[in-house]
Amino acid sequence: MESNSRICRIRVALxxxxxxxxxxxxxxxxxxxxxxxxxxxxxxxxxxxxLAVTGYPPEDLLLKSSFVNDNVLAxxxxxxxxxxxxxxxxxxxxxxxxxxxxxxxxxxxxxGITHKMFLxxxxxxxxxxxxxxxxxxxxxxxSGIRFGVEICEDLWYADGPHSSQAIAGGAHLIVDIxxxxxCAGKWIAxxxxxxxxxxxxxxxxxxxxxxxxxxxxxxxxxxxxxGANGETLLRMKSFELQFAVVDVDLSLIEHQRLIxxxxxxxxxxxxxxxPAEIVLDTLPTxxxxxxxxxxxxxPSELExxxxxxxxxxxxxxxxxxxxxxVLGLSGGIDSAIVACIAADALGPxxxxxxVMPSEFSSNETQSDAEALALNLGVRCDRIAIDDVFxxxxxxxxxxxxxxxxxxTEENLQARIRGNLLMAVSNKFGSLVLTTGNKSxxxxxYSTLYGDMAGGFAVIKDVPKTKVYQLAEYRNGISHVxxxxxxxxxxxxxxxxxQTDQDTLPPYDxxxxxxxxxxxxxxxxxxxxxxxxxxxTVRRVVRMVDINEYKRRQAAPGVKITARAFGRDRRLPxxxxxxx
Numbered sequence: 001m002e003s004n005s006r007i008c009r010i011r012v013a014l015x016x017x018x019x020x021x022x023x024x025x026x027x028x029x030x031x032x033x034x035x036x037x038x039x040x041x042x043x044x045x046x047x048x049x050x051l052a053v054t055g056y057p058p059e060d061l062l063l064k065s066s067f068v069n070d071n072v073l074a075x076x077x078x079x080x081x082x083x084x085x086x087x088x089x090x091x092x093x094x095x096x097x098x099x100x101x102x103x104x105x106x107x108x109x110x111x112g113i114t115h116k117m118f119l120x121x122x123x124x125x126x127x128x129x130x131x132x133x134x135x136x137x138x139x140x141x142x143s144g145i146r147f148g149v150e151i152c153e154d155l156w157y158a159d160g161p162h163s164s165q166a167i168a169g170g171a172h173l174i175v176d177i178x179x180x181x182x183c184a185g186k187w188i189a190x191x192x193x194x195x196x197x198x199x200x201x202x203x204x205x206x207x208x209x210x211x212x213x214x215x216x217x218x219x220x221x222x223x224x225x226x227g228a229n230g231e232t233l234l235r236m237k238s239f240e241l242q243f244a245v246v247d248v249d250l251s252l253i254e255h256q257r258l259i260x261x262x263x264x265x266x267x268x269x270x271x272x273x274x275p276a277e278i279v280l281d282t283l284p285t286x287x288x289x290x291x292x293x294x295x296x297x298x299p300s301e302l303e304x305x306x307x308x309x310x311x312x313x314x315x316x317x318x319x320x321x322x323x324x325x326v327l328g329l330s331g332g333i334d335s336a337i338v339a340c341i342a343a344d345a346l347g348p349x350x351x352x353x354x355v356m357p358s359e360f361s362s363n364e365t366q367s368d369a370e371a372l373a374l375n376l377g378v379r380c381d382r383i384a385i386d387d388v389f390x391x392x393x394x395x396x397x398x399x400x401x402x403x404x405x406x407x408t409e410e411n412l413q414a415r416i417r418g419n420l421l422m423a424v425s426n427k428f429g430s431l432v433l434t435t436g437n438k439s440x441x442x443x444x445y446s447t448l449y450g451d452m453a454g455g456f457a458v459i460k461d462v463p464k465t466k467v468y469q470l471a472e473y474r475n476g477i478s479h480v481x482x483x484x485x486x487x488x489x490x491x492x493x494x495x496x497x498q499t500d501q502d503t504l505p506p507y508d509x510x511x512x513x514x515x516x517x518x519x520x521x522x523x524x525x526x527x528x529x530x531x532x533x534x535x536t537v538r539r540v541v542r543m544v545d546i547n548e549y550k551r552r553q554a555a556p557g558v559k560i561t562a563r564a565f566g567r568d569r570r571l572p573x574x575x576x577x578x579x
Contacts, residue, residue, distance in 0.1 A: 008144075008249070008250065008251050009247050009248060009249045009250060009251065010044050010045060010142075010143075010145050010173070010247075010248050010250065011041075011042055011043045011044050011045075011245065011246070011247050011248075011286070011288055012043060012044070012045045012046070012047065012206060012225075012245070012246055012247075012248055013034075013037070013038035013041060013043035013045070013046040013047070013243065013244070013245050014046075014047050014206065014208050014223050014225075014234075014236065014242075014243070014244045014245075014246065015031075015034040015038070015046060015047065015048050015049075015208075015243055016049070016208065016209065016210070016211050016221045016223050016236055016237075016240075016241060016242045016243070016244070017030060017031070017034065017048065017049065017052065017210065017211065017241060018210065018211050018212030018219075018241050018315070019049065019051075019052050019053075019054075019055040019056070019210065019212070020055050020319050021054065021055030021056070021057070021058055021059075021061070021214055022054070022055060022058065022061055022067075023055065024053060024054060024067075024070050024071055024074050025074075027052060027053055027054070027055060027074075028053060028074040028077055028078060031048055031052060031053070031078055031087075031089060032077070032078055032081045034046065034048070034243060035078070035081050035082060035085065035087050036081070037243060038085060038087075038243075038245075039084060039085050039286070040289060041245045041288075041289050041290055042245075042286040042287050042288035042289045042290075043085065043245060043286070044085065044086060044142070044143075044283070044285070044286065045085070045086045045087070045088070045142075045147075045175075046085060046086070046087045046088070047087075047088045047175055047177060047206060047208045048087070048088065048089045048090060048177065048208070049090055049177055049178060049179050049208055049209060049210035049219075050090040050100070050102075050151055050152050050177045050178050050179040050210065051090045051091065051092065051100065051179055052089055052090045052091070052177075052210070053071045053074050053075060053078070053089060053090065053091040053092070054067070054071050054091065054092055055214065056090075056179035056210060056214065056219075057125075057179070057214070057217075058092070059130075062092065062098060062130045062131075063130075068092050068094050068098055069094070071091050071092050072091070072092070072093070072094055074091070075089065075091050075103050075105070075110065076110070078103075078105060079103070079105040079108060079109055079110050080108055082105045082106060082107060082108055082109075083107060083108050084107060084283055084284070084286065085106075085107070085283075085286075086104065086105065086106045086107075086111075086140075086142065086280060087104075087105040087106075088102055088103070088104055088105075088149055088175055088177060089102065089103050089105060090102055090103075090151070090177050090179070091103055093113050093115065097131075097132035098130065098131055098132065099115040099116065099131055099132055099134055100115070100116040100119070100127060100131045100151060101113050101114060101115050101116065101134075101151070102114040102116075102149050102150075102151055102177055104140055104149060104278075106142075106280045106281065107280075107281055107283060111140070111278055111280055112138050112140065112278045114134070114137065114138060114149045114150065114151065114161075115132075115133070115134025115135070115136075116131065116133070116134055116150075116151035116152065116153065116154060117133055117134045117135070117137075117150075117154050117160065117161055118133070118153040118154050118156070118157055118160060119131055119133050119153065120152075120153045123562075123563070123567070123568050124181055124216075124217060124559070124564075124567040124568055136273065136275070136276065137150070137161040137164060137165060137169075137275045137276075138165075138169075138275050138276045138277070138278050139165050139169035139170065139171050139275045139276070139277050139278070140277075140278050140279075140280055141277060141278070141279045141280065142279075142280040142282070142283075143282055143283075143285070145172055145173065145250060146169065146170050146171045146172050146173070147171055147172065147173040147174065147175055148161065148162060148165030148166065148169060148171040148173075148174045148175070148275065149174075149175050149176075149177070150162055150165070150174065150175075150176050150177075151176070151177055151178070152176065152177070152178040152179065152180060154176070155174075155176045155193070155194070155197060155205075155207070156193065158197075158200070161275075162174045162176070162197060162201060162203070162205075163201060164270070164272055164273070164274065164275050165275050166201035166202065166203040167201065167263065167266050167267050167270055168267065168270045168272070168274040168275060169274065169275040169277065171203055171275075172203055172204065172250045172253045172254075173203060173204045173205075173206065173248060173250060174197075174198075174201070174203050174204070174205045174206070175205075175206045175208070176205060176206065176207050176208070177208050178207065178208060178209040178210065179209070179210040179219055180209050180210075180219065180220075181217040181218065181219060181559065182217075182218045182219060182220040182304075182308050182559070182560065183559065183560060183561055183562045184301055184304060184305050184308075184560055184561065185301060186220075186562075187220065187222045187238070187298065187299075187304075188298075190207070190222075191224065191226075191232060191235075194207055194224060194226045195226055195230035195231070195232070196230065197226075198226040198227065198228055198229075198230050199228070199229060199230035202228050202253060202256050202257050202260065202263055203228055203253065204225065204226065204227055204228055204233075204248055204250060204253070205224075205225070205226040206223075206224075206225055206248075207223055207224045207225075207226065208223045209221050209222060209223050211239060211240065211241055211242075211311075212241075212311065212315050213311050213312040213313075213314065213315030213316055213319070213558070214315070214319075215316065215556055216312075216556045216557060216558065216559050216564065216566060216567055217312075217559055217567075218239075218308045218311050218312040218315075218558055218559065218560075220238045220239055220304065220307075220308065221236055221237060221238055221239060221240060221241075221242065222235070222236060222237075222238045222298075223235075223236040223242075223244070224236065225246055225248065228252070228253050228256060232295070233246070233248075233295070234246050234292075234293065234295050235295045235296050235297075235298065236293070236296060237296050238296075238298075238299050238304055238307060239304070239307040239308060239310075239311045242293075244293035245290065245292055245293055246292050246293060247288070247292050302469055302470060302473040303473070305462070305466070305470065305560050306341070306470055306473055306474065308558060308560050309341045309458060309459065309462070309470075309558050309560065310341055310344050310345045311345075312458075312557075312558030312559075313341055313342060313345040313346075313433075313456065313458050313558065314345035314346060316456050316556075317345070317346060317431055317456070318346075320431075322429070322430070322431040323350065323429060323430070324346070324350040324351065324352060324428070324429070324430040324431070325342050325346065325350065325351055325352070325430055325431045325432070325433050325456075326351075326352045326353070326354065326421055326424050326425060326428075326430040326431070326432055326433070327339060327342065327351075327352075327353055327354075327421070327432065327433040327434075327435060327454075328353070328354050328355075328356055328417050328421055328435065328451075329353040329354065329355050329369040329372065329373060329380070330355075330356075330361075330365060330369060330435075331355075331361075331362075331364070331365025331366060331367075331368040331369040331372075331485060332365065332485065332488075332490060332491070332492075333467055333468060333471055333485055333486060333490060334435045334436065334437050334440075334459065334464075334467060335353075335369075335435040336369075336372055336471060336481050336485050337459065337467055337470050337471050337474065337481075338433055338435045338458045338459060339351065339353055339372060339373070339376060339378065340376065340471075340474050340480060340481065341458055341459075342378075342433060342458070343376045343377070343378055348376050348377035348378045349377075351376070351378040351379070352378065352379045352380075352381070352424070352428075352430060353369070353373050353378055353379070353380050353381070354380075354381050354382075354383055354417075354420060354421060354424065355369045355370060355373075355380060355381070355382045355383070356382075356383050356384070356385050356416075356417045356420060357382070357384050357385070357386075358384075358385050358386060358389055358413050359386055359389075360413075360495060360496060360498070364484065364488070365488075366382075368482045368484055368485050370382075371482050372480060372481060372482060372485065375479075375480040375481075375482075376480055383420055385413065385416045385417065385420070388416050389412060389413055389416060392412050392416070393409065393412075405495075409495075410447075410492070410495055411447045411450055413450075414447035414450025414451045414492075415447060415449050415450040415453075417450065417451070418447075418449055418450045418451065418452075418453030418454075419453075421453065421454065422453060425455075431454075431455045431456060432453065432454035432455050432456075433454055433455070433456055433457075433458055434451060434452055434453070434454035434456070434457045434458070434460075434554075434555055434557075435451065435458070435459065436451055436452060436457060436459070436460060436554075437459050437460070437462050437463065437464050437467050438459070438460060438461050438462055438463045438464075438514070438561070438564075438565070439463050439464040439465075439504075439507060439510055439511055439514060440464070441457075441460050441550075441551055441554060441565060442514050442518060442543070442544050442547075442565070443504060443510070443514075443540065443543040443544065443547065444543055444546070444547030444550050445500070445503060445504055446550065448550055448553060452550070452553065452554055452555070454555050455555055456555050456556060456557060457554055457555040457556065457557030458557055458558060459557065459558075460554060460555070460557030460558075460564075460565065461557060461558060461559050461560050461561050461564040461565070462560060463507075463511040463514065463515070463561075464490070464507040464510070464511060465507050465508055465511045466511075468486065471485070471486050472486065489501070490507075505536055505539075505540065509532070509536070510540060512530075512532070513527060513532055513536070513537055513540045513541075514540065514544070516530060517537075517540070517541055517544060518544065518563060518565075518569065519561060519562055519563040523579060524537050524538060524541055524579045527541075541579065542578075545575070545578065548571055548572070548573050548575070549573045551565050551566070552573055554566075
């Protein structure tokens with residue numbers, strides 16, 4: 001153990017960046033530029049997210065040897081840019097197998113590599129498909145300060161590498177790099193866990209998370225510095241690219257450890273493999289430039305959900321090269337909140353809406369839609385579908401002569417609107433945003449090739465009751481959604497006097513049942529025991545079960561709940577199991 005007199009503080013830069021999957025060249029340029037900025041700020045150490053070089057998750061790109069080789073070469077390029085500083089960068093190491101790894105780059109070269117030990121294989125994760133698990137760990141020593149490095153899931157296990165690094169290796173600081181996908185409220189459990197790990201191991205912890213959207217996933221940032229007593233010393237912004245500089249005071253950690261007999265006993269009895277020590281060359285201590293970054297307040301639930309939807313929409317559109325988006329604006333609550341999210345994500349000049357009334361559309365909903373478009377400053381085009389609908393009915397009259405109008409004619413209207421939106425998409429290169437919410441997607445209250453037609457489903461993981469809350473939240477920022485859109489009973493307006501509750505239970509009741517069945521995997525009996533009517537529960541469960549085929553054809557959309565349809569919940573379409 002090095003002398004306590006040499007242990008004081010270290011200036012660390014936290015680069016909470018937004019990497020793009022597959023853009024190794026662009027990600028590398030970004031990382032090198034942030035290293036230069038960290039050096040200018042007097043940082044001795046700069047930290048980047050998990051798989052920052054490749055972007056996360058790279059999925060089957062990892063099966064391409066050229067992709068893996070390019071990322072390894074990029075790390076060498078990044079290492080050459082670390083003169084006078086230490087950088088921790090997430091990448092894919094290739095050494096007889098491939099590993100989710102963190103490179104410790106020091107003064108122009110690769111000083112060491114850490115392999116992720118605990119590979120998640122649940123929910124949205126399938127790292128066991130690609131990576132080999134790491135076995136050993138290291139402690140790095142620089143100017144009297146010892147630090148360990150680990151990756152994301154490793155920190156969620158009490159006996160993860162941080163334990164051996166801190167107890168057996170004497171690390172004062174644990175650096176944990178992450179690309180941890182968002183779900184609402186996750187930061188609370190995350191911060192609580194970090195406090196426990198720091199206090200249990202008497203060490204400071206840097207938790208550095210990625211930010212930005214990748215297909216259905218969105219990363220919230222919310223990086224943190226936790227002190228050895230479990231206190232949050234720095235909390236970075238959520239859903240924003242941020243570069244933070246913090247002076248980490250480690251002077252009291254050795255004293256805390258000396259006076260804690262439990263820790264000394266734990267060190268003596270430690271029977272696992274002890275981490276290897278890597279001594280980094282001593283560098284001149286840079287002159288600090290500027291103040292430490294101030295800590296942010298945590299977001300409210302609605303604030304973080306809305307920011308997640310904006311971030312996920314913006315990055316899906318921009319990372320995939322779309323210049324603009326288009327959506328149908330009905331005068332209902334769902335399309336209203338999607339229009340707001342799109343305008344906030346991209347700017348109103350990149351958003352176009354179509355108001356497409358039929359004979360069943362009320363004057364009120366049409367005027368509300370146009371008022372919302374005006375309030376947002378987005379382009380609004382009105383295309384009545386009566387004539388087209390009439391032509392469809394006329395064409396099908398012979399085939400349908402012995403039947404009565406039913407859901408078939410309702411779906412025809414939705415499909416006409418879907419065709420018009422796709423025509424605008426083809427002609428002008430705009431991405432079509434669909435407007436269905438999670439409650440509707442769960443129950444199949446949607447039309448294939450109609451309102452489900454599009455490239456990105458912004459609110460597919462947002463329950464209907466939460467859509468109303470988000471509308472109120474957005475109006476609290478600036479009052480753009482007409483109040484009648486919020487207060488009017490929800491309706492698809494596909495037949496006279498229609499409301500959603502003609503087909504579905506009331507949404508406050510429905511969403512409670514759906515949360516229990518979809519997100520918590522409760523049985524019918526368990527849900528009924530919560531106080532719900534058994535017949536209603538059985539009806540809802542049946543709707544969920546028989547509509548898997550529809551959900552499988554839905555566009556990707558932003559994950560905000562603990563269990564989203566698609567990546568989180570994978571059920572067979574052909575499935576005869578029923579409770």
